[in-house]
Amino acid sequence: MGLCHGKPIEAQKRFSEDSVIPNENEPSWSSHTSKTPKFPFYSPSPLPSAFKNSPANSSVNSTPLRLFKRPFPPPSPAKHIKALLARRHGSVKPNEATIPEGSECEIGLDKNFGFSKNFESHYELGEEVGRGHFGYTCAAKGKKGSLKGQDVAVKVIQKSKMTTAIAIEDVRREVNILRALTGHRNLVHFYDAYDDEENVYIVMELCKGGELLDRILSRGGKYSEEDAKVVMVQILNVVAYCHLQGVVHRDLKPENFLFTSKDERSPLKAIDFGLSDYVKPGKSMPRFLNFLLIFRSLEYTVMEDVVADERLNDIVGSAYYVAPEVLHRSYGTEADMWSIGVIAYILLCGSRPFWARTESGIFRAVLKADPSFDEAPWPNLSLDAVDFVKRLLNKDYRKRLTAAQALSHPWLAGHHDVKIPLDTIVYKLVKAYICSSSLRKTALKALAKTLTIQQLAYLREQFTSLGPNKSGCVSLQNFKTAMAKFATDAMKDSRVLDFVNTVSSLQYRKMDFEEFCAAAISVHQLEGMDSWEQHARRGYEFFEKDGNRPIMIEELASELGLSPSVPVHVVLQDWIRHSDGKLSFLGFVRLLHGLSARALQKA
Template sequence: MGICHGKPIETQQSERENPEFPNEVPSSTTTTNPTKPSKFPFYSPSPLQSWFKNSPANSNPSSVSSTPLRIFKRPFPPPSPAKHIRALLARRHGSVKPNEASIPEGSECEIGLDKSFGFAKQFSAHYELAEEVGRGHFGYTCSAKPKKGPLKGIDVAVKVIPKSKMTTAIAIEDVRREVKILRALTGHKNLVQFYEAYEDDENVYIVMELCKGGELLDRILSRGGKYPENDARVVMIQILSVVAFCHLQGVVHRDLKPENFLFTSKDENSMLKAIDFGLSDYVKPGLAYSLLSYFCCFINREYKQLVVTIRFSFSDERLNDIVGSAYYVAPEVLHRSYGTEADMWSIGVIAYILLCGSRPFWARSESGIFRAVLKADPSFDEAPWPSLSADAKDFVKRLLNKDYRKRLTAAQALSHPWLVNHHDDMRIPLDMIIHKLVKAYICSSSLRKSALRALAKTLTVAQLAYLRDQFTLLGPNKSGLISMQNFKTAVLRSSTDASKDSRVLDYVNMVSSIQYRKLDFEEFCAAAISMHQLEGMESWEQHARRAYELFEKEGNRPIMIEELASELGLSPSVPVHVVLQDWIRHSDGKLSFLGFVRLLHGVSSRAFQKA
């Protein structure tokens, strides 16, 4: 996925030693494994190829609505990413050294910055600070005792953020957004409880629940560096539960790591809580794409060609900040174009550490770590991986896929065979990917719908169980049917104020207005298939071959190239006889296996022009 512009993966002598782990030797997991040849004799073009090439020049102008725009003197990525990424992070934290190289950002000058947040005043009249319990990039956290009010007699945690460190508009916006997100999301059992925010001339004070059980990282170390599978499952279920909740609201955490999960008490079975939303942000749906899809359902066939030709030009808004912790950063974050899938990569790194006690990507310097993340594959050959279950390995592999489109979502991860029978008391949460897939299905050609229905008949019991859970959450009627209105009703049941800020509710309103026949469970399964995720599975070829056999019996028929081009909405300017000739068998005029698989992906003239 994308190109690494850095040096080779091998550690360079001139690279700065990582002060956090000075005595650690390079792990064999950072060695690049040879690329395995594909079992398929062809390449399937993706309509999403340009997503990794997001830059200030071509990025969505609306992407800066929540974070001030960065202005760069040179294109990213530079030859060695770590030096400039460190400078960007230091600039964001307001701690750039005089001689340190930096990436200029908007609103850097502290003069004229408005550091008034509108939070409550007179913190010292309400709380008495006690000992420090934690320290981070932006401030420090202390325990505190309320002097009056409903919290009197209850120990709380107070995150103190000095205003003197807020030297950029970005840093100020980060604090404002952190409080807004905490206030909106509080209430989930695995998320730290937010109480109130205060400010004075010197500091911002965020009052939260005090978790006395310590960090997940400390608990891992106290257990000798790793967890047994059963205990690791308990941890992963709690992490995925809160992350699935955040993603449903359109919030991406962006700094998931063991240090940012605290136990409520020292008890061995204590509940785990997510903390530190200082780097969190909203991931907003691409409403322009939604609007086109809406029109696609009503457009006259004479004009359908125009809509299908351009509909892939729009996508969900992607974030472009390089934030987080080096060991847990996803590849697409380094490419500056990412969404909620970046959190799932970080969860994959945590799962890898929990199960084997070592990091999947390691080097002596930040440059080496970033190159390993971009180019190397984690090792599953060394102990204890051979002794772990196949489901555990599959779970981690499907989270640590460098192609973010092939990664599991949080809801899907909770439905994975490794976890599904270990959280009977918890429902699988609603998954926003379902809404997007169903919308894309509705706007597909009849031929593609037929191909997807054949593919749906090859799904495994576990995959069908996940889809059944999602279908049930949408509230089918007595006849077992759902309409697009069901999507809106289901999201509203679990929505928070964050859903409004992330425009998730606007997106769902658009989906619910689409006029389409009601879906039964069988068609819902066809509509909710993610082709990219299926391709990421080792069993993908069996799925595709079996689906093509079913398509041959039930949906395949002789078809002219001109008819196929019309079905696909290809522009007359596209040389259809050249690009589609291998899609159709010359012997009987039916769709070939090559054409079938490419059709499953969905195509546009833009994809053909790039092929």
């Protein structure tokens, strides 16, 4: 735990020498497959390290002096998660404290899934291609029917390993999501699901091209920008599709993307939806115990005691892709975008953005440290590439790009496979706009005038997706029709269609493109850009010219929906210029954010 006491960035730099030289003597990682692991537990690069010394020797030089030889380690951000995972899978020891989860009962569990029967008469299992905590994956061949003679992959999940209701629900949900979403060109094709007394069998497309991780390693650890774009567009395409359906993957990493063939231009497919879940409108990810992203990988190891050692060779690598908000126990689709940012960082430079020798250290780096963009090759990459990664690895999930926005980023502009899908964030932002005061709407309209051509292009794509009428306006019916156009069973299960209700106020009015731009602006995302101050200053200039006016504190409080009180009035005084009684620049920026009374009291 020595590195956890040092400065995260400095500790990272000491071990960040990128290398493409394999070292066969390095310790190996646990993996969900039986293949030789590729990530040594002490190297910041996904490539084998060139260090010949042991990790202990390396740690000595990077550990600050301490008063005690063996100091107490800081509390682990992982311990509570590991304890919950143990309870989730029924592996809690008699004397261990447990945390109630609900809906758990090991007695009388219903393991009848209602899937198709007689698996063995339809498929002949071949060689095993991967093994996990619950079961294994095999290549197989169809024996009859439409898949006769065709190679497929079969995920065999052992019912004896399903010791809690949550574990059973995980399998049921995985099948439902795969069945609902299958058909997207960058998502592994689902054929059918079977079950018998012993196992559940999930029959899927067999991807013979290997993992994205294998391709990264075969290229010496990194991609060129152009080749990285090809990969990122495919990843973003399928993730945008999933998010539109209300599905968050929650375990995005290079190992969970497979190529269909060995061909260099082979399509990339997302796999392993065993951790996926639905995101309900207006809520964070439901039930903390149901989204243990970083430790679901434990199911793919042979560990009997999942609450044992914290070393990375025991816990495997998903922790590298975990978003900060996951550690704060409340997250949604934005967590997937963080994971994509980590993948993009690795593709472009061959190193992980966050690293430590224990999973607790990784989590602290994720929460506190900033990824380095100073070392090679970053200074030699395009500014757009650096900006793309930075906007995905923003610790504030509100400032992070959505998948649709990432596809419209200048770095990917002009790529032949880019098609901007409908983005559900538009529904949320339009709702907030409709519920805003007239003064805030005026401020947002002023800010919208500062948007660049590229930012307007994204909004134009979203507006077009809504299908405006001949007069160039959209109404509630447009929002309903656009969402229904892409509806699947997954969208129904996630209740994403409820987003339409958030713009119900449009029923009796229409919105043109100019107003739509003001409504669909994410102030938080603009704030996360380097050009934010320029946007804010120019927006304030437009606001001064067209919409600023003298306003009393009482009127401002009323505009914000606040009840008059002394604390509120004291804070709002800073919003108004004493010279002419008009809104100050500070007030303009605060108004854009639509601060609540609770936020004002904290100010």
